[in-house]
Amino acid sequence: MLKPVRVKFLISAVVAALAATFAVLAVQSGPAAAHGNIVSPASRNYGCWERWGSRFQDPVMATEDPMCWQAWQANPNAMWNWNGLFREGVAGQHETVIPDGQLCSAGHTESGRYNAMDVVGDWKATSIGNSFTVSLFDGARHGADYIRVYVTKAGYNPVTTALKWSDLELIKTVPNTPAAQWTQQLSNGVQMDIPASVSGRSGRAMIYTIWQASHLDQSYYFCSDVNFGGTTNPSPSTSSSPSPSNPPSPSNSPSPSTSVSPSTSNPPVTGSCAATQTVTSQWSGGFQGEVKVTAGSAAIKTWKVTLTYPGTPPISQAWNATLTTSGNTVTATNVSYNGAVAAGASTSFGFLGSGTASTPTITCTATT
Structure with a gap:
């Protein structure tokens, strides 16, 4: 049995290693354009972002959510x-x-970025x-040539078996549907809520969704782990829908990247926009923060946030914004996919920051 001192040392080592890893990680600013995902039942990578985006360095993930842990490490x-x-x-x-x-990684697409989605194991279901309802979020309002929803056949166990095409049966097809006709028209995209049903099912299974976007020959593939036998999952409300602009926080809580959750109840904003900073996670020697940008009474096209610190700016890496530093001031400007924000939306x-989190003076300006 490990002695307490040894356990403490191991935990400290893990945290330190993670902090070092993410300190040098060149986090991408996000996809070239906002697209979408299955937000309910959450796909594997969306679910991992939603649960852990605000504390992806937390070593407790290794025991509480090991499949997401291996995906974040990969x-x-x-x-x-x-x-x-x-x-x-x-x-x-x-x-x-x-x-x-390789169905869950779209055949090792994007140079293998999503390969960990194919790893067999006990993913959160x-x-x-x-x-039930399958909810597809489309952040770029591409619309769909078609959407196909499959469920794995009775007897298939995603905990022990890699997914094959022969494991699937088609249960629902949505025909050509322009974005303007999707179920929910949101400030940051659209959402299609697709009712589906099976009979006599219980236990673990997987829902597999193919979304053929309409703007190009662009096909999206999503694996959602489910457990039949629970209560019917409700359709996500507008306030919990993702948004390719809120990284670690989809209910205003994971995409740096990008991604998720427009606010429909923001306090009044004086001027074209306002910004607030939140520390979402801390560890020895560093922390993770999030800056929320809220539009005023009019929609904005671009935004710029200025953070002035009492000393040297602690920021080391960022996502969902382009940063420039001058003296003790950091200027963050929107990237291509999150500059336009509807009135009152966010x-x-x-x-990622080094040292102890400090509170900067924050100003926000925007073009309307």
Whole structure:
């Protein structure tokens, strides 16, 4: 049995290693354009971002959510870029282009960024009934040529078996639907809530969704782990929908990347925009922060946030924003996909900091 001192040393070592890893990690600023994902029942990478985006360095993930832990270790950008799991040029030949065992990573798309999604194990599963709703968020309002929802056949166990095409049965097809006709029209995108049902199912399974976006030959592939036998999952409300602009926080809580959750109840804003900083996680020698940008009474096209610190700025890495530093001031400007914010709505960017968190003086300006 490990002695207490040894356990304490190991935990400290893990935290230190993680802090060092993320201090040098070049976190991508996000996908070139906002796309989407299955937000309920949450896909593997969206679920990992949603649960752990605000504290992805926390070593407790290794025991509480080991499949997400291995995914974060393999490539954090798979979660930061939860809305970019797609392939181009498939031409409808999904079963030919995507090999068995690689369905959850879209055939090792994006140079293998999402490969950890294929790893077999006990992924967190959403409890649902035999009648349920699949909710697809489209942050760029691409619309759909079609959406196909599959469920794994009875007897398939995602905890022990890699997913193959022969494991799936098609249960729902949504035909060509422009973004303007999707179920929910949100300030940061659109959402399609797809009712589906199976009969006599219980236990673990997987829901597999293919979304053929309409703007290009761009196909998205999502694996959602479920446990039949729970209560029917409700459709996510507008206030909990993701937004490719709130990284570690989808209910205003994970995409740096990018990604998630517009606020519909922000306090009044004086001027074109306002910004607030929150420390979402701390560890010895560093911390993670998030800055929320809220538009005023009019929609904005671009924004700029200035953070003035009492001393040397502690920020080392950031996502969802472009940073420049001059003296004790850091200026953050929007990236291509999160500059436009509807009146009263919010987006955010995240960052890693060194040392002890300090509170800067924050100002926000925007173009309308």
